[in-house]
Amino acid sequence: MRTRKSDYCCDMRGLFSFMVLWLLTKKSMYGSEIAEELKALRGDRPNPGTLYPALKELEKKKLVTSEREGNLRVYRITEKGRAGFEVVHDYFCRCFDDLFYEWEKKHTHKTTGSIR
Amino acid sequence: MRTRKSDYCCDMRGLFSFMVLWLLTKKSMYGSEIAEELKALRGDRPNPGTLYPALKELEKKKLVTSEREGNLRVYRITEKGRAGFEVVHDYFCRCFDDLFYEWEKKHTHKTTGSIR
């Protein structure tokens, strides 16, 4: 999530690695692709200073691996990463399901995407 | 959200003030009540060192007011707080709606509460 202090009444930071893991459960990606996907989700692109250290840490924890493909580096979630993600995915959704349904009631149409 | 490092594969911290504002949109509460509600949502109680400075900051930003009621202090969301919450509520849900629907598909029953 993103702060954008001038836009939001409270801090909306956090859950960065969680979102990265989520994206990687869908498909392996280059760093730049992850950045693009996060831009689509959050409305703006994460800084390299945020993304690459986070990816490095996820690798260190063996939740993600990476390998060079030509000039680019592809990141893949590990089985350990998948298993770990299931747990936190469940936790997250249980924390926020009520909040989410409230939002749905206020928005009668169901969007299949995120903000653009 | 909460880290519980020993339990989760990635950091699940963040969005604390967001959650507090959400709870206060439902009803005014004492600090201890907010702590109880967060315990219900997240599975554990926030520390006073987390809760009270956050409430103090929300007051400073005029998103929340508080007043003494006997020995207890009741916190109320302001109109500014409500308006601000609408914006971030929308942002949050747009960021995570896909992730949430994925969870729903994996959990065929719809729970009306949160983890206990």
Added chain:
DNA sequence: TTAAATATATTGGATAACCAATACTCTGAA
């Protein structure tokens, strides 16, 4: 009366997500 429980509040430290800036490598265009 004293101790325990509850509520509120503060302080200091750790950490991840953020930022901006900088650096390196490679490719493609001028």
Added chain:
DNA sequence: TTCAGAGTATTGGTTATCCAATATATTTAA
């Protein structure tokens, strides 16, 4: 050949969320 753009990577600083510890005030129980 040089420069610009894209991708990857690092560094240093800020800040909110966490933690644990401590403190104060009030009520209740022993």
